[in-house]
Amino acid sequence: xxxxxxxxxxxxxxxxxxxxxxxxxxxxxxxxxxxxxxxxxxxxxxxxxxxxxxxxxxxxxxxxxxxxxxxxxxxxxxxxxxxxxxxxxxxxxxxxxxxxxxxxxxxxxxxxxxxxxxxxxxxxxxxxxxxxxxxxxxxxxxxxxxxxxxxxxxxxxxxxxxxxxxxxxxxxxxxxx
Amino acid sequence: xxxxxxxxxxxxxxxxxxxxxxxxxxxxxxxxxxxxxxxxxxxxxxxxxxxxxxxxxxxxxxxxxxxxxxxxxxxxxxxxxxxxxxxxxxxxxxxxxxxxxxxxxxxxxxxxxxxxxxxxxxxxxxxxxxxxxxxxxxxxxxxxxxxxxxxxxxxxxxxxxxxxxxxxxxxxxxxxxxxxxxxxxxxxxxxxxxxxxxxxxxxxxxxxxxxxxxxxxxxxxxxxxxxxxxxxxxxxxxxxxxxxxxxxxxxxxxxxxxxxxxxxxxxxxxxxxxxxxxxxxxxxxxxxxxxxxxxxxxxxxxxxxxxxxxxxxxxxxxxxxxxxxxxxxxxxxxxxxxxxxxxxxxxxxxxxxxxxxxxxxxxxxxxxxxxxxxxxxxxxxxxxxxxxxxxxxxxxxxxxxxxxxxxxxxxxxxxxxxxxxxxxxxxxxxxxxxxxxxxxxxxxxxxxxxxxxxxxxxxxxxxxxxxxxxxxxxxxxxxxxxxxxxxxxxxxxxxxxxxxxxxxxxxxxxxxxxxxxxxxxxxxxxxxxxxxxxxxxxxxxxxxxxxxxxxxxxxxxxxxxxxxxxxxxxxxxxxxxxxxxxxxxxxxxxxxxxxxxxxxxxxxxxxxxxxxxxxxxxxxxxxxxxxxxxxxxxxxxxxxxxxxxxxxxxxxxxxxxxxxxxxxxxxxxxxxxxxxxxxxxxxxxxxxxxxxxxxxxxxxxxxxxxxxxxxxxxxxxxxxxxxxxxxxxx
Ligand SMILES: Cc1cc2nc3c(=O)[nH]c(=O)nc-3n(C[C@H](O)[C@H](O)[C@H](O)COP(=O)(O)O)c2cc1C
Ligand code: SF4
Ligand code: SF4
Ligand code: FES
Ligand code: FES
Numbered sequence: 001x002x003x004x005x006x007x008x009x010x011x012x013x014x015x016x017x018x019x020x021x022x023x024x025x026x027x028x029x030x031x032x033x034x035x036x037x038x039x040x041x042x043x044x045x046x047x048x049x050x051x052x053x054x055x056x057x058x059x060x061x062x063x064x065x066x067x068x069x070x071x072x073x074x075x076x077x078x079x080x081x082x083x084x085x086x087x088x089x090x091x092x093x094x095x096x097x098x099x100x101x102x103x104x105x106x107x108x109x110x111x112x113x114x115x116x117x118x119x120x121x122x123x124x125x126x127x128x129x130x131x132x133x134x135x136x137x138x139x140x141x142x143x144x145x146x147x148x149x150x151x152x153x154x155x156x157x158x159x160x161x162x163x164x165x166x167x168x169x170x171x172x173x174x175x176x177x
Numbered sequence: 178x179x180x181x182x183x184x185x186x187x188x189x190x191x192x193x194x195x196x197x198x199x200x201x202x203x204x205x206x207x208x209x210x211x212x213x214x215x216x217x218x219x220x221x222x223x224x225x226x227x228x229x230x231x232x233x234x235x236x237x238x239x240x241x242x243x244x245x246x247x248x249x250x251x252x253x254x255x256x257x258x259x260x261x262x263x264x265x266x267x268x269x270x271x272x273x274x275x276x277x278x279x280x281x282x283x284x285x286x287x288x289x290x291x292x293x294x295x296x297x298x299x300x301x302x303x304x305x306x307x308x309x310x311x312x313x314x315x316x317x318x319x320x321x322x323x324x325x326x327x328x329x330x331x332x333x334x335x336x337x338x339x340x341x342x343x344x345x346x347x348x349x350x351x352x353x354x355x356x357x358x359x360x361x362x363x364x365x366x367x368x369x370x371x372x373x374x375x376x377x378x379x380x381x382x383x384x385x386x387x388x389x390x391x392x393x394x395x396x397x398x399x400x401x402x403x404x405x406x407x408x409x410x411x412x413x414x415x416x417x418x419x420x421x422x423x424x425x426x427x428x429x430x431x432x433x434x435x436x437x438x439x440x441x442x443x444x445x446x447x448x449x450x451x452x453x454x455x456x457x458x459x460x461x462x463x464x465x466x467x468x469x470x471x472x473x474x475x476x477x478x479x480x481x482x483x484x485x486x487x488x489x490x491x492x493x494x495x496x497x498x499x500x501x502x503x504x505x506x507x508x509x510x511x512x513x514x515x516x517x518x519x520x521x522x523x524x525x526x527x528x529x530x531x532x533x534x535x536x537x538x539x540x541x542x543x544x545x546x547x548x549x550x551x552x553x554x555x556x557x558x559x560x561x562x563x564x565x566x567x568x569x570x571x572x573x574x575x576x577x578x579x580x581x582x583x584x585x586x587x588x589x590x591x592x593x594x595x596x597x598x599x600x601x602x603x604x605x606x607x608x609x610x611x612x613x614x615x616x617x618x619x620x621x622x623x624x625x626x627x628x629x630x631x632x633x634x635x636x637x638x639x640x641x642x643x644x645x646x647x648x649x650x651x652x653x654x655x656x657x658x659x660x661x662x663x664x665x666x667x668x669x670x671x672x673x674x675x676x677x678x679x680x681x682x683x684x685x686x687x688x689x690x691x692x693x694x695x696x697x698x699x700x701x702x703x704x705x706x707x708x709x710x711x712x713x714x715x716x717x718x719x720x721x722x723x724x725x726x727x728x729x730x731x732x733x734x735x736x737x738x739x740x741x742x743x744x745x746x747x748x749x750x751x752x753x754x755x756x757x758x759x760x761x762x763x764x765x766x767x768x769x770x771x772x773x774x775x776x777x778x779x780x781x782x783x784x785x786x787x788x789x790x791x792x793x794x795x796x797x798x799x800x801x802x803x804x805x806x807x808x809x810x811x812x813x814x815x816x817x818x819x820x821x822x823x824x825x826x827x828x829x830x831x832x833x834x835x836x837x838x839x840x841x842x843x844x845x846x847x848x849x850x851x852x853x854x855x856x857x858x859x860x861x862x863x864x865x866x867x868x869x870x871x872x873x874x875x876x877x878x879x880x881x882x883x884x885x886x887x888x889x890x891x892x893x894x895x896x897x898x899x900x901x902x903x904x905x906x907x
Contacts, residue, residue: 038624041586043606048548048587071606082608082765083589085548102511102708102741103667105755111892118870139590139759142513142550143219144665145255145673154551156222 018064026050030068040071043079047086056087084139092127092134094172096120099149101140108161109148113137115162116150119169132173183458186575190454193567193575197442208245210289213262213415215434217251217520218552219513223258224277231281232261235289244289250521252434253675254421257300262415263288269310269371270415274300301419307346309392312417314366315349321363324381331367334381334388345392350413350423351679366403373414376401408645411435411447421672424691426653426661426679429477429637433521433675438556441563444524450569452643453531457577462492465536469639472647473659478504478595478632479710479737481658481725484639487629491537491619494627501533501542501583502623502630504600505553508592509708510759512665512739515633517675519546519553522637523560527583529636531574532643534581537629542583545600548590557585592709592763596811597622597630599765610765611811632737634663655681655724662723668705668741671696678723685719688742699744702843703827707736709756709763710816712823713749732823734816748845749828750835753821754782760817771814774805778821786846790836799825844906847891851907854895856881858903865895865904 018027026049033042046069050061057080066073080086098104098113120128120135127134143149146158152172160168205211214220214229229246236244254260257274261284264270271294273284280298288294296302313327324330331347350368364377367387374397376387383401390398409427412435416422427433436443444450456465470485491499503526507515519526530542546554561583564570572580586604593599594609601623603609622628638660642650651659663677664687671693678687684704688694695701703713712733714721721727725735743752761775778801784790802818802825809815825832834840841849854865854874859881866874866882873889876882884895896904 038605040606041604044589044603045587048589079606079608083591085588085590100510102509102705102739102755103673104511106668106741106743106747106752114892115870138549139508139592140510140512140549141218142507142516143222143255144511144513144667145219145258145675146222147667147673149222156218158222 014067018068021058021060021064022050023053026053027068030065034069039069043069043071043076044083047076047080051086056090058088058090090127093132094152095134095136097136097138097141097151099139099141099143099147099151100137101144101147103140103144104148107147111162112148112150112160112165115165116169119165133169182577183460186454186458186577189568189576190450194445194451197445200442201440201446205245205247207243209241209243209265211245211247211262211264212289213247213249213264215251215258215260216248216438217517218550219255219517220251220258220260221552223275225259227278228259228261228276228281231278232285235281235285239285239290248437248439249435250433250438251517251675252416252422253430253517254300254672255674256672260300263294264415265292267371269305269418271305272300272416272419273298301421303346303418303420305418306343308344309346310370310418311345311347312350312368312370312413312423313347314368315351321365323365323378323384327365327367327378327384330381330384331388334384335392338385338388338393340388340392348418348420348423350417351425351682368413368417370414370418372397373410375403375407375410377403406448408641421674421676421691421693424686425677427677428641428650428653428661429518429525429634429663430521430675430677431641432525433518436522436524438521438523439559441524441560441567441569444522448644449524449640450528450575452640453528453535453569454575455643456532456535457575457579460577462536462538465532465643466492468643468647469536472642472650473654473657474635474638474642474650475658475725476632477634477638477662477737479707479734481735484631484635487619487631488533488537490617491539491627491629494620496627497538498626499537499539500623500626500628501530501537501539502600502604502628503530503542503544503633503636504595504597504630505544505546505550505633506588506595506600507547507550507633507737508595508763509710509737509739510592511667511705511708511741512737514663514665514675514738516547516550516553517665518633518637518663519550520556523553523557524564525637525640526633527557527560527564527570529631529639530583531570531581532639533629533631533636535579537627539629540579540581542581543604543623544583544585545594545604546585546587548587554585554587561585591765592759593765593811593813596813599811600630601628608765610767611813613810634738653679655722657726658724662735662738664738664740666692666740666742669695669699669701669744669747670742680724681722683720683722684714687723687740688719692742695742695744699746701742702745702747703743703749705733705741705743705752705820706739707734707819708739709759710734710812710819711736711739712819713743713752713827714823715827732819732826734819746843746845748841748843749824749831750782750786750841751843751845753824754779754786756820757782757817760813764813764817768808768810768814770805770808771810771817774801774809774814775817777801778805778818782821785832785835786841787848788835788839788846790832792833792836794836795825795829795832840907844893850891850893851886852884852889852891852893852896853905853907854882854884855903855905858901860901860903862901864898864900868894868898870894 062076066076124137148160150157150160259276261273261276364379367376409431412427474484475481505515591609594603596611599609599611618628654660658680661677667673703715728735757779761779764771766772806818861879873885
């Protein structure tokens with residue numbers, strides 16, 4: 001199952017195409033994984049790297065990963081769609097994640113979420129038309145003690161109330177002007 | 178030959194220990210002041226990084242080289258973060274809470290430089306101001322007391338010696354973990370601060386000596402002094418005066434808030450890797466398993482399976498390639514024990530895994546960590562690299578013939594991947610779907626090889642119980658379960674945070690003595706334990722001692738440690754619906770009962786919450802729940818009905834109110850709530866009209882207002898803002 005053909009006729013072409021879809025660094029990383037005794041086990045780690053760089057997993061990237069790791073594209077897509085963390089669509093500049101975990105829920109995360117949807121005019125999983133914000137509902141961010149919690153990119157904001165939402169959004173849209 | 182190698186391993190460890198102890202003290206020995214700042218995700222969210230930078234700036238500007246900034250992980254006092262400690266030799270350590278950048282300036286100029294603590298910013302200043310603080314160990318499990326009541330005896334002797342009782346504050350702590358170390362059978366441990374001297378007190382004479390000699394004349398009573406390094410000695414010398422901390426027992430969290438999580442030397446300084454050195458020197462894996470068996474350590478990931486049995490079963494296998502996995506997927510949405518532990522002390526977990534590898538004969542191990550925990554991932558990677566550098570991981574650990582290495586693999590946001598067979602598939606690079614057990618992973622796991630999977634906290638306990646003794650560990654727990662449990666206390670509780678309590682402590686003690694009770698004068702309704710797989714424990718059962726079996730008997734589970742306090746404003750139907758929605762969303766879809774059953778149960782709960790439920794729905798729910806419980810393939814499906822069943826059992830009246838009277842007693846289910854302005858009470862201040870997000874409140878100034886019910890979105894804002902109680906909620 002885990003046998004990887006180390007060399008194929010079209011290797012150079014695959015490599016060239018992958019370089020276009022991915023980055024040299026990611027290609028090098030995948031090639032290092034292929035040397036491992038269980039190369040396929042690195043699939044999820046590779047997808048993380050791709051998403052960290054591109055912000056999402058596009059069809060070209062999934063294809064390149066499949067080629068380089070020598071895994072069927074269908075399997076790569078199957079894995080990418082199974083896990084909530086992976087996104088198949090490009091996202092806005094700032095991803096706003098509202099924690100919908102238990103602690104945040106009982107402390108009123110819903111009101112905060114509703115206000116965010118109201119102010120941004122979008123639902124979960126959508127992006128504002130100006131491409132600035134995407135909204136996501138996530139599971140516990142692990143800072144339940146500060147519930148309810150909203151995360152913008154990597155920054156965590158605790159003890160949120162619906163009334164703080166406009167100021168929060170302004171903080172990020174302002175830096176754009 | 179063997180003997181020579183054992184000696185070499187121990188010698189090598191002692192050399193490493195001395196070297197690291199030297200390195201740690203070199204950093205702080207000349208310091209007049211050490212300033213400690215937390216650095217885990219919680220602290221960072223609360224502003225710790227800017228506090229750290231502000232201290233850096235101040236230290237630089239002061240030009241002093243004897244003020245040292247020390248990074249620590251987190252103490253778990255989430256709602257008071259960022260916490261800053263100011264430590265001076267021969268003075269009581271002072272902790273400040275909710276420190277802001279502005280507060281840094283005050284703390285620095287007033288306290289750090291001029292020696293005057295800023296009382297208004299202190300975390301729990303109750304014992305402050307006294308010349309001496311006595312912290313007594315009042316742990317229930319050893320039952321030792323002087324003349325029946327140690328605290329009283331001390332107070333009496335303090336008065337008899339003519340000391341001013343304001344000069345000495347006496348605090349009772351729950352358990353230092355010093356016991357078992359005492360040369361006497363029934364001695365009480367007492368910590369005297371400043372200076373952090375520990376005494377073993379046997380009787381009133383000893384009390385008298387400590388009071389007169391130490392407190393009265395300032396001379397230590399060396400005959401009663403205890404110099405051994407106990408499990409949480411450092412923790413209690415830093416935090417022992419604060420009620421939130423001194424009601425806890427710290428074993429898994431012994432180094433959290435004490436060491437710099439990015440420095441191996443600080444871990445080793447507090448006996449880190451001593452358990453590995455001893456085990457490798459003795460070279461008897463069976464003995465390690467026997468010690469764990471004796472300690473009665475049970476898995477902390479939720480199931481409570483005895484760790485020794487799991488390890489022994491992998492060890493028995495004929496297949497010699499074996500693996501160890503640390504389950505750090507932490508899927509319970511409302512729990513953060515594992516994150517905090519990995520961010521505050523990744524080394525304990527690593528050491529536990531090495532011991533697991535040695536005991537089971539595995540030479541390769543994996544951390545399976547949630548991708549949502551970037552800081553934890555960074556800290557593990559960093560710690561692994563440091564351990565490799567010092568020969569604590571890799572080939573021939575500490576010069577022995579045992580080799581092992583660990584790697585990190587990431588999850589990707591699927592709750593089901595916390596289930597062991599799904600987790601294994603995920604590491605293999607597959608979709609994380611479970612398979613039928615048996616065979617259990619200990620026979621047939623990762624790549625078909627015997628695999629031991631344990632939770633983060635389980636591993637963190639192992640080094641401590643081996644170094645400090647399995648008798649001691651066992652004595653702390655309850656009858657069938659040794660040690661402590663870490664809980665993530667959240668929801669409607671005053672002190673949210675991460676706490677570690679001995680098995681057998683009651684829920685009430687955890688929530689009131691440590692957690693400070695419910696804020697806002699509200700009534701506690703229930704405690705949710707075990708997350709989506711657990712249940713609700715009503716207020717009337719709070720005196721239940723916490724253990725795997727007791728909570729199971731109540732229809733909940735211990736779980737991995739999520740503990741959410743719910744008050745009168747929480748609707749039990751709504752909470753059950755919340756968890757069902759979670760399980761339905763997270764069902765991997767492989768088996769029908771779980772995939773379809775959770776959907777159907779969710780439909781019914783939604784119907785009830787919307788006011789469209791019928792009395793027959795309750796029986797239907799119960800039947801479906803029983804079916805899903807019995808026929809699902811994995812633990813996710815089998816436990817998904819638990820929140821519904823436990824609320825139906827304990828709070829059936831709330832369900833009935835929803836279906837028969839169409840009311841939600843907690844006023845939470847929007848479809849069943851109605852806001853109305855009471856004409857007689859309304860003064861027409863317009864407050865509510867201004868706040869209403871959909872502008873459905875109308876009325877002239879100084880005239881009674883009215884809500885347009887067809888537009889009302891039931892946000893409740895008018896109800897909250899009216900200062901004349903003129904908005905009624907039904
Ligand atoms: C749906 C599901 C989710 C789980 N999530 C976790 C988890 O996040 N962390 C964990 O340690 N165990 C989790 N478990 C339990 C693990 O399958 C396993 O029993 C545990 O990691 C064993 O470790 P222990 O013996 O140290 O408790 C989960 C189980 C199920 C069925
Ligand atoms: S019980 Fe649910 S999560 Fe478990 S295998 Fe079946 S469908 Fe998947
Ligand atoms: S806030 Fe109260 S008093 Fe004021 S207009 Fe509204 S209902 Fe009337
Ligand atoms: S529930 Fe929101 S951070 Fe944990
Ligand atoms: S302060 Fe660290 S977990 Fe909250």
